[in-house]
Each structure stands twice: as structure tokens, then as C-alpha cells.
Amino acid sequence: MxxxxxxxxxxxxxxxxxxxxxxxxxxxxxxxxxxxxxxxxxxxxxxxxxxxxxxxxxxxxxxxxxxxxxxxxxQEDEVDFPDTGDLDADLRIVMRAIADECNNPRYDGPARVMIAEAQHDPEFGAEAREAFLLPAITATKERLRSGQRAGQLRADADLDVVVELLFGPIHHRWLHSTAPITHAYADQIVDYVLAAVRP
Amino acid sequence: MxxxxxxxxxxxxxxxxxxxxxxxxxxxxxxxxxxxxxxxxxxxxxxxxxxxxxxxxxxxxxxxxxxxxxxxxxQEDEVDFPDTGDLDADLRIVMRAIADECNNPRYDGPARVMIAEAQHDPEFGAEAREAFLLPAITATKERLRSGQRAGQLRADADLDVVVELLFGPIHHRWLHSTAPITHAYADQIVDYVLAAVRP
Amino acid sequence: MxxxxxxxxxxxxxxxxxxxxxxxxxxxxxxxxxxxxxxxxxxxxxxxxxxxxxxxxxxxxxxxxxxxxxxxxxQEDEVDFPDTGDLDADLRIVMRAIADECNNPRYDGPARVMIAEAQHDPEFGAEAREAFLLPAITATKERLRSGQRAGQLRADADLDVVVELLFGPIHHRWLHSTAPITHAYADQIVDYVLAAVRP
Amino acid sequence: MxxxxxxxxxxxxxxxxxxxxxxxxxxxxxxxxxxxxxxxxxxxxxxxxxxxxxxxxxxxxxxxxxxxxxxxxxQEDEVDFPDTGDLDADLRIVMRAIADECNNPRYDGPARVMIAEAQHDPEFGAEAREAFLLPAITATKERLRSGQRAGQLRADADLDVVVELLFGPIHHRWLHSTAPITHAYADQIVDYVLAAVRP
DNA sequence: TTCTAACCGAGACGGTACGTCCTGTCTTAGC
DNA sequence: GCTAAGACAGGACGTACCGTCTCGGTTAGAA
Incomplete structure (x- = not known):
């Protein structure tokens, strides 16, 4: 050959x-x-x-x-994750941005396709995860760690889990279309999550 | 006609x-x-x-x-949601059961297919949601309401959001295969969520 | 069984x-x-x-x-083959009747179907032949025999062949749609055939 | 368009x-x-x-x-129609060749299929006629015309009809399987037809 | 007069082939 | 040697009928 x-x-x-x-x-x-x-x-x-x-x-x-x-x-939306020192406010900004993306067909469509495709093609899933999901997770974890160092989060908080507590609910609602995704909802999640991990 | x-x-x-x-x-x-x-x-x-x-x-x-x-x-797994009076313990049982399903190919495969299919066929998604997701959500909400009446949850907690705080993270981890799903992880989520909504 | x-x-x-x-x-x-x-x-x-x-x-x-x-x-057209004593005239009547049938969709359609079907189903062909073709052939042969006895045909004429000389040409023209089938044409065939077998 | x-x-x-x-x-x-x-x-x-x-x-x-x-x-049987000057002999050769084809499954089968198909698909019929039937008819007419010029046929003989008097009977016998098709039969037809059109 | 066996309309069934569409490969001509 | 174009072998699609079957409903002798 x-x-x-x-x-x-x-x-x-x-x-x-x-x-x-x-x-x-x-x-x-x-x-x-x-x-x-x-x-x-x-x-x-x-x-x-x-x-x-x-x-x-x-x-x-x-x-x-x-x-x-x-x-x-x-798109020119490669917004850096904000770090104003006010963790609550910074998380709200980011979670609201995610909510906006969920409601923007420009992101909604492609994202659904990628989710779907990833379910029966794990390699594709890995690539897509690497390219689109991990950057956001990493940036969020970074900001949380910074807040943790500043004493705004319990020192023993597991940041991987905290990220999932933030992304999981909004993602769940979006994926299953169980309810509309509003800024108020984004704020609510931040409230609950911070309540759970505040020192 | x-x-x-x-x-x-x-x-x-x-x-x-x-x-x-x-x-x-x-x-x-x-x-x-x-x-x-x-x-x-x-x-x-x-x-x-x-x-x-x-x-x-x-x-x-x-x-x-x-x-x-x-x-x-x-399957004969139509387990009724437990209500022993101990909300913490009951939620742990349920979240661990979900964790087990995520690791059971018998559920994992079909569930991924349904998620994928639902993304490009909304009607199918609605049917699947009705048949498989809503029952679990409703049962969980029921148990939470019962806990709320017993004063184990803040009276103003939004139960829809609390359900999503429980299901969202584990679902997110499973869907994106970002980390293994263990009983310890299930317990962790319950801990964080209850910390957030305890009176 | x-x-x-x-x-x-x-x-x-x-x-x-x-x-x-x-x-x-x-x-x-x-x-x-x-x-x-x-x-x-x-x-x-x-x-x-x-x-x-x-x-x-x-x-x-x-x-x-x-x-x-x-x-x-x-249909009430079970016309008996005429025998007026004038063979020429009688044959003309019959051949013209056949020409008419060729031009009558009521016969043309079914007849074509039967021809076609008979080609790939010999048993069907035998049945159809028996029911529709042989009666005409027999009647014509009968009339020719009568003419032969009356000395209007050569004594050694092979009547089977004479029948085919009459039916064959008109049938050929009809089956292959090579030219219109008119009374003049019917007469022409009778002329030629009688010319061939006259004593 | x-x-x-x-x-x-x-x-x-x-x-x-x-x-x-x-x-x-x-x-x-x-x-x-x-x-x-x-x-x-x-x-x-x-x-x-x-x-x-x-x-x-x-x-x-x-x-x-x-x-x-x-x-x-x-097949290498694209035999040119013979023209030896002896019309009688030439026609016998051709009619016997046709008789042989009727008895040769290699021709019999396809020909029946084409006849059948032509009956319920006139366009197909036209194509098939053009490709297989007309060449033979034309060649025969040609030979007859040559014989006519040589005075072996009546000057007023309608050659289209004479061709049909030759082809029709043998075709009829073959199509309806009414009797075996022999060389003797082929000769017989030539005899009768020439008797009809001899000057 | 009731029983019962067969016919009847209807249409679901296991199949076969239809003619269309798309896949992924291969071939040809053009730049 | 990449490109546009598209023919090719292959195979699944969703449809149409085949001939068989099963289901109630009707009908016509036999009991």
C-alpha cells in the first residue's frame, strides 16, 4: 500500500x-x-x-x-470575564450574558446542533467541549478562585461544583425548554449559589 | 376535506x-x-x-x-419519591439514584438519544419531556414543598429553581462528560443546595 | 395435506x-x-x-x-357469417366488419390487451384464442369450403392458408399500426386473395 | 423553465x-x-x-x-435481401428465413415481448417498429419493386399490400400459435401471393 | 326458528419492487 | 494538483400493491 x-x-x-x-x-x-x-x-x-x-x-x-x-x-464578543472585586455583580453580568445567548438564535441553533451531535459522536463532543465550553468554565473558575482568595467564598468550596451550580440550572432550563430564561432568573441563580457558598 | x-x-x-x-x-x-x-x-x-x-x-x-x-x-423501578420527614436524607437517596442512572448504560444510551433528538425536533422533545423528565421534576417539587411546609426550607424559596439547582449540575456533568458522577458528588450537590435554601 | x-x-x-x-x-x-x-x-x-x-x-x-x-x-353482434352464394361479396362484408372492429375502441383496446397478455401467458392465450379467435376462423373456413364446393375456389386450395391470407394482412396492419384500416383496404385484400385461389 | x-x-x-x-x-x-x-x-x-x-x-x-x-x-445475420432476378426463389429464401426466426427462441422470446409491450405503450411500439419491422418491410418492398420493373408483378400491384400478404399470414400463425411454421408453409404463402399478383 | 357455515366488505399483515435521494469514491476537463 | 462537475456503486427512503390473513356483519340452507 x-x-x-x-x-x-x-x-x-x-x-x-x-x-x-x-x-x-x-x-x-x-x-x-x-x-x-x-x-x-x-x-x-x-x-x-x-x-x-x-x-x-x-x-x-x-x-x-x-x-x-x-x-x-x-462576532467581536470575546468579552473577558470581569473582575471588579464585586463577585456578586460580576457573576450577574456573566450569567445574564449567558441568558442572552440562550435567547439569541445565532447561538441557540448552533449550540443545540453541537449538543445533539456530541451525544452520538463522543470525539466530536470532546472537540466541541474543548472549543466552546471549557474556556467559559475555566474563566468562571478563575474568577471564583479570585473571590475565594478575597474571602467572599468559603475556603472549602469546591469550585468545580460551584461552576456547575451556576451553569447547570440555566443550561438545564435551556436544553429542556422548561421555562423562559430571563435576567431575573440569572440573578436568582447567582443569589442561591452565593447563599450556599458564602463563608 | x-x-x-x-x-x-x-x-x-x-x-x-x-x-x-x-x-x-x-x-x-x-x-x-x-x-x-x-x-x-x-x-x-x-x-x-x-x-x-x-x-x-x-x-x-x-x-x-x-x-x-x-x-x-x-423495569420495576417506579420508585416513589421517599418522604421520611428527613429532607436531607430523602434528597440524597434520589440524587444518588440519578447518579446511578447516569452510570447505567441502560439509561445513559437512550437518554442521550432522546436529548439529541429533542434538539432538532421540538415536538419530539416535548413528548419526551412529558414522559420522562416532568414526572421526576414534579415528584421532586412535591417533596420540596412538603419540606417547605415542615419549615426545612425557606418559605420564599422558588421550588422550580431549587429543582433546577439539584438536577442542573448533575445533568450538566453527565451531558458534557466533564467529570465522573459519584455518590459523593450527589451528596455534595444536596449539601450546597440545602445550604442555599435553609431558613 | x-x-x-x-x-x-x-x-x-x-x-x-x-x-x-x-x-x-x-x-x-x-x-x-x-x-x-x-x-x-x-x-x-x-x-x-x-x-x-x-x-x-x-x-x-x-x-x-x-x-x-x-x-x-x-353486445348483440353475434352476426352469422353470410352465405349469399356470392363468395366475393360475402368476404367483403366480413372483412369490412373486421376493419370496423379494428377502428372501434370498444374492441381495439381489449383485443390489444389480450394479444399482449397472451404473449407472456400461453395458457391465457389458449383460452382467449378459443373464445375469440377460433370462432371467426372456423366460420370463415366454413364459408370458404362452401365456396370451394361451388367451384368458386380452386379445389386444391388449402383453406387454413386462405383464412390466414385474409386475416393475416389486416391483423398485421392493425397490430403494428403501420397504416389506416379502411373498407377499401378490406376490399383490396379480398381481391388479391380471390385472385390467388380462383380456379 | x-x-x-x-x-x-x-x-x-x-x-x-x-x-x-x-x-x-x-x-x-x-x-x-x-x-x-x-x-x-x-x-x-x-x-x-x-x-x-x-x-x-x-x-x-x-x-x-x-x-x-x-x-x-x-448477430452477423444482417443478410441483404437477395436479388438474383428470380423473384420467386428470392421470396422463398426470405420467407423461409422468417419461418426459421419464428422457430428460434432467440428471436421468438424477444419478439413476443416487444409485441406485447407495444400494445400498451404506443411510443415503445413506434420505436420498436422503426428498429425491427420497417427495415424488413422496406427491403421486401424494394425487392418487389425491382420485380415489378422486371415485369414479374402486375404493374398496378399495391406493394404495401403485397408485403402484408406475405408477412401477415406467417405473422398471424406465429402470434396466435395456431399451427406449426414450416418451410413448406413459407413456400405456400409465396405461391399464393405470387399467383395473386402475377401479370 | 335457530344454528352454523360460507360469503362479504374492510383492511392489517409480511413482503417485494418501485423511483428518488444521498453517500463517499472516482473520472474528466479546466485553470 | 487543486478545482467544479458529475457519473458511479451502494443503500435507505417512504409509497404502492401483492396475495394472505383475520375481523365482524350478513345471508342462506340444515337442524
Whole structure:
């Protein structure tokens, strides 16, 4: 066997077709949803050959994940986690931002697709987690640790669990659509969680 | 009305084929996973005609949901939520039971399928929520209300939020596979939550 | 094996449904053609159960053949072959009658169906031949024999061949739709054939 | 125009699969007959995808017709109609050749299929007539015309009718299987017909 | 007159094939 | 050597009918 898995020369890759494909994928995602999204339709809409897609992405979900990444990069919302010294206020800001994302179709749609895809493709799940979830978790834990050092949290509080106490409820409500997600709700969670871990 | 959608006569439905189909669906789910599950394979394994499936279920996910339901009914785990008067102990029992389910492939697999499917089929999601999630939420809320009346919870605690504070974190950890789910973890959550809502 | 092929009791047969089925078959033949004709559609149109058809007829072609028979019986055109003594005139009458039938959709359609069906079902072909073709051939041969005895045909003429010289050409033109079939054409054939066999 | 019917690029057609499909069709025709012949079985036997068949042929009968054509081309029997000057002898040769074909399963089968198919699909009938029947008719007419010029036929003989007087009887006997088709019979027809049209 | 066996309409059933759609690979021409 | 285009083998889709079966309801002799 002579080099069965030929790997293409990335330096000669057409940037034009890459963007056309990812844009087409995003558009079709919005129009027909992930389940009815086909490689063929993406290629047709992008004016690209199917082979060009298969050459650069292994699966449909990889294309979609890349499309989401492109979409997210476009946004200029890489807000750093605030640290004003007032933990309560900082958490409120962040939890309200998450609530806003839950209500923004621009995030809601892609996020649901990624959750769904991750359930039957663990590798994809790991990648997506790495790219989208862990940064937020890490930043939150950082801020909590800073608050802990400042004596605003019990010294023995398990920060991994505290992060989950913050993200878990809002995530649960969003994922199962059990109730609307408001700023008031975001504040409520912060209240309960801080009540639990205050020294 | 042109009477387009002829509806079959449910009274003449073959119980034998219904069970064969749902059993085949469960088995194939376990063997190849939801994504590679085909109606054709279910019919073949069940010794049924495809039409018999299409006659009684609108989509693949409906078959699978029904299969899960049959599977769940078979189990004799319809444990009533305990109410010993000791809220702390009762919650621990329940949260540990949930932790056990997260680690039991018999529940883990189907549950992930349902979560995934629900994300791109809201109607399916609503049905699944109704059948599997709400009963647990309602029972938990009931127990919390009872505890609240007994003065073990703050009178102004929002029980919907408290339920989410309990279920959200464990659910989050399970869904994103961020860490193992142990009895100790279950206990931890109960501790934090009760600390937050104790009078 | 105990009487595997249960034969139904013909005396209890419902005349009403028999006629409804054959009528429906005739109508559907005219509407959609033999190839697209289905037992299911016949049953639905006739307001009969499928089993009632399968009980009394072995195949679709048997139903259709019966329908044609019913149709033919309805007609009162069982014209006896004329024998005026003038063979030329008598043959013209008969050949013109055949030409008329070729141009009459009432005969053309069914006849084509029977020809077609007979090609891939020899038994059906034998039955159809017996019922529809042989009577005409026999009557014609009879008339030719009478003419032969009267000295209007060569004594050594092979009547089977003469019949085919009469029927073959018109049949050929009809079957292959190579040219219109007129009375003039019918006369022409009689002219040529009589020229060939005149003493 | 919405460009509904995308037409494939014939220049890129796979010759290999075309032949495999037509060969498979021929074989299956011989094995199970036209009625039980399925596109699916042809594709399976040919190792081709069903779409490849549907891409290049509109119907089952079109595939079969093409298969016959390929079969006929393979044969090296494109005998030119003889013209020795002796019309009687030449016609005998041709009529005997036709008789032989009637008795040769290689021709009998396909021809019956085409006759049958032509009866409920006039377009197919037209194509088949063009490809298989008209060449023979034309050649025969040509030879007759040559004989007519040589004074062996009456000057006023209608050659279209004379051709039908030759082909019709043998065709009739073959189609309805009313009697065996022998060389003697072929000769007999030539005798009668020439008797009718001799000057 | 009641019983009972068969027919009847209806339609669910296990199947087969349909014609369409999409997958992932391969081939061709163009730049 | 990447690209657009699209033919190819393969396989699942959801539909239409096949011929068999089972279900009540009706009908017509036999008891």
C-alpha cells in the first residue's frame, strides 16, 4: 500500500471555496436544520464540487463545527470575564450574558446542533467541549478562585461544583425548554449559589 | 376535506408485531447506535413489513421513543419519591439514584438519544419531556414543598429553581462528560443546595 | 395435506359483487390501461373486498378476460357469417366488419390487451384464442369450403392458408399500426386473395 | 423553465456498466420472463446502481429494447435481401428465413415481448417498429419493386399490400400459435401471393 | 326458528419492487 | 494538483400493491 491516506496540500487550498462552503453550511443549517442538511446541497449552494468538501472535512459535523467557529470568530464578543472585586455583580453580568445567548438564535441553533451531535459522536463532543465550553468554565473558575482568595467564598468550596451550580440550572432550563430564561432568573441563580457558598 | 390522511384502525393492531418492532429497535439501538439505525433494519429484524412501521409511527424517533417507554415500563423501578420527614436524607437517596442512572448504560444510551433528538425536533422533545423528565421534576417539587411546609426550607424559596439547582449540575456533568458522577458528588450537590435554601 | 385448495361454493356467489368487479375492471382498463390496473383499485371501485376477487379469479388477466366476455355478451353482434352464394361479396362484408372492429375502441383496446397478455401467458392465450379467435376462423373456413364446393375456389386450395391470407394482412396492419384500416383496404385484400385461389 | 429534467452528460457514460446492464437484462429476460423482470434485479446482476439505469433509460421496456438491439447487432445475420432476378426463389429464401426466426427462441422470446409491450405503450411500439419491422418491410418492398420493373408483378400491384400478404399470414400463425411454421408453409404463402399478383 | 357455515366488505399483515435521494469514491476537463 | 462537475456503486427512503390473513356483519340452507 503506497500512502493510502493521501493528505492534500493545505497550502494550495482555495480560500474562496472554503468560505463559500462554510457560509453555505451555515445558511442551510438555518433553513432546513442539521438533520436535513446534505453535503450535496452544501456543495451545490457553494458552487463547489463534493470532492472539495470530502477532501478537507471528514464528516458533515466537522463542516458544521467549522462553520460555527467561523461564525463565532466573526462576532467581536470575546468579552473577558470581569473582575471588579464585586463577585456578586460580576457573576450577574456573566450569567445574564449567558441568558442572552440562550435567547439569541445565532447561538441557540448552533449550540443545540453541537449538543445533539456530541451525544452520538463522543470525539466530536470532546472537540466541541474543548472549543466552546471549557474556556467559559475555566474563566468562571478563575474568577471564583479570585473571590475565594478575597474571602467572599468559603475556603472549602469546591469550585468545580460551584461552576456547575451556576451553569447547570440555566443550561438545564435551556436544553429542556422548561421555562423562559430571563435576567431575573440569572440573578436568582447567582443569589442561591452565593447563599450556599458564602463563608 | 379530501380525507388525505387515512388513519388505521387501532383496534385491529397486531400486538405481536408491535412488540417485535420495539424490541428490534432497542436491540439495534444498542448495536449500531441511533444514527445508523434504519427503519429497514428494524423491519427486517422484527420480521415485519416496513409499512407496518410507517402505519403506526410517523418517524424513526417516534419508534425509538416508544421502545424506550416499553423498556422503562418493563423495569420495576417506579420508585416513589421517599418522604421520611428527613429532607436531607430523602434528597440524597434520589440524587444518588440519578447518579446511578447516569452510570447505567441502560439509561445513559437512550437518554442521550432522546436529548439529541429533542434538539432538532421540538415536538419530539416535548413528548419526551412529558414522559420522562416532568414526572421526576414534579415528584421532586412535591417533596420540596412538603419540606417547605415542615419549615426545612425557606418559605420564599422558588421550588422550580431549587429543582433546577439539584438536577442542573448533575445533568450538566453527565451531558458534557466533564467529570465522573459519584455518590459523593450527589451528596455534595444536596449539601450546597440545602445550604442555599435553609431558613 | 387436507384439501389445501379450498374451492368456494359457487352457488352462494354474490352476483352483485361479480358484476361490480367486472364493471370496475372494464372502466379502469379504459381509464388507466392494463399495465396500471391493480386489483386493489378494482376492489375499491367495486366496493368489494380484495379477497372476493382473489376467491373467484386466479389472476388479474382472468378478471379482465371475464370483463371482456361480459362486455362482448352485452353486445348483440353475434352476426352469422353470410352465405349469399356470392363468395366475393360475402368476404367483403366480413372483412369490412373486421376493419370496423379494428377502428372501434370498444374492441381495439381489449383485443390489444389480450394479444399482449397472451404473449407472456400461453395458457391465457389458449383460452382467449378459443373464445375469440377460433370462432371467426372456423366460420370463415366454413364459408370458404362452401365456396370451394361451388367451384368458386380452386379445389386444391388449402383453406387454413386462405383464412390466414385474409386475416393475416389486416391483423398485421392493425397490430403494428403501420397504416389506416379502411373498407377499401378490406376490399383490396379480398381481391388479391380471390385472385390467388380462383380456379 | 425551471430546468426540471436535468439531462446527463452522455460523453461521460460508462460503457462498461451499459453493457453489463444490457447483458444482465437479456439473461434475466431468458430466466424469468419480461413480467417478472425487475430493475432491481438487473442492477444487482450487473453490479450497477439502480440510479445508473434510471439515468439512461426511462422505463424497463426501454432497457429491454436496447438489450434486444445489442443482441441483434451482435448477430452477423444482417443478410441483404437477395436479388438474383428470380423473384420467386428470392421470396422463398426470405420467407423461409422468417419461418426459421419464428422457430428460434432467440428471436421468438424477444419478439413476443416487444409485441406485447407495444400494445400498451404506443411510443415503445413506434420505436420498436422503426428498429425491427420497417427495415424488413422496406427491403421486401424494394425487392418487389425491382420485380415489378422486371415485369414479374402486375404493374398496378399495391406493394404495401403485397408485403402484408406475405408477412401477415406467417405473422398471424406465429402470434396466435395456431399451427406449426414450416418451410413448406413459407413456400405456400409465396405461391399464393405470387399467383395473386402475377401479370 | 335457530344454528352454523360460507360469503362479504374492510383492511392489517409480511413482503417485494418501485423511483428518488444521498453517500463517499472516482473520472474528466479546466485553470 | 487543486478545482467544479458529475457519473458511479451502494443503500435507505417512504409509497404502492401483492396475495394472505383475520375481523365482524350478513345471508342462506340444515337442524
Amino acid at each position: 503506497t500512502e493510502a491516506t493521501r493528505k492534500p496540500d493545505a497550502s494550495r487550498r482555495s480560500q474562496r471555496s472554503r468560505e463559500a462552503i462554510l457560509t453555505a453550511a451555515m445558511e442551510l443549517m438555518a433553513e432546513v436544520g442539521y438533520a436535513k442538511l446534505t453535503i450535496e446541497a452544501i456543495a451545490a449552494r457553494a458552487g463547489a464540487g463534493k470532492q472539495t468538501i470530502y477532501r478537507w472535512w471528514p464528516t458533515k459535523s466537522a463542516v458544521v463545527l467549522d462553520a460555527f467557529r467561523l461564525n463565532a470568530e466573526t | 379530501t380525507e388525505a390522511t387515512r388513519k388505521p384502525d387501532a383496534s385491529r393492531r397486531s400486538q405481536r408485531s408491535r412488540e417485535a418492532i420495539l424490541t428490534a429497535a432497542m436491540e439495534l439501538m444498542a448495536e449500531v447506535g441511533y444514527a445508523k439505525l434504519t427503519i429497514e433494519a428494524i423491519a427486517a429484524r422484527a420480521g415485519a413489513g416496513k409499512q407496518t412501521i410507517y402505519r403506526w409511527w410517523p418517524t424513526k424517533s417516534a419508534v425509538v421513543l416508544d421502545a424506550f417507554r416499553l423498556n422503562a415500563e418493563t | 387436507t384439501e389445501a385448495t379450498r374451492k368456494p361454493d359457487a352457488s352462494r356467489r354474490s352476483q352483485r359483487s361479480r358484476e361490480a368487479i367486472l364493471t370496475a375492471a372494464m372502466e379502469l382498463m379504459a381509464e388507466v390501461g392494463y399495465a396500471k390496473l391493480t386489483i386493489e383499485a378494482i376492489a375499491a371501485r367495486a366496493g368489494a373486498g380484495k379477497q372476493t376477487i382473489y376467491r373467484w379469479w386466479p389472476t388479474k388477466s382472468a378478471v379482465v378476460l371475464d370483463a371482456f366476455r361480459l362486455n362482448a355478451e352485452t | 425551471t430546468e426540471a429534467t436535468r439531462k446527463p452528460d452522455a460523453s461521460r457514460r460508462s460503457q462498461r456498466s451499459r453493457e453489463a446492464i444490457l447483458t444482465a437484462a437479456m439473461e434475466l429476460m431468458a430466466e424469468v420472463g419480461y413480467a417478472k423482470l425487475t430493475i432491481e434485479a438487473i442492477a444487482a446482476r450487473a453490479g450497477a446502481g439502480k440510479q445508473t439505469i434510471y439515468r439512461w433509460w426511462p422505463t424497463k421496456s426501454a432497457v429491454v429494447l436496447d438489450a434486444f438491439r445489442l443482441n441483434a447487432e451482435t
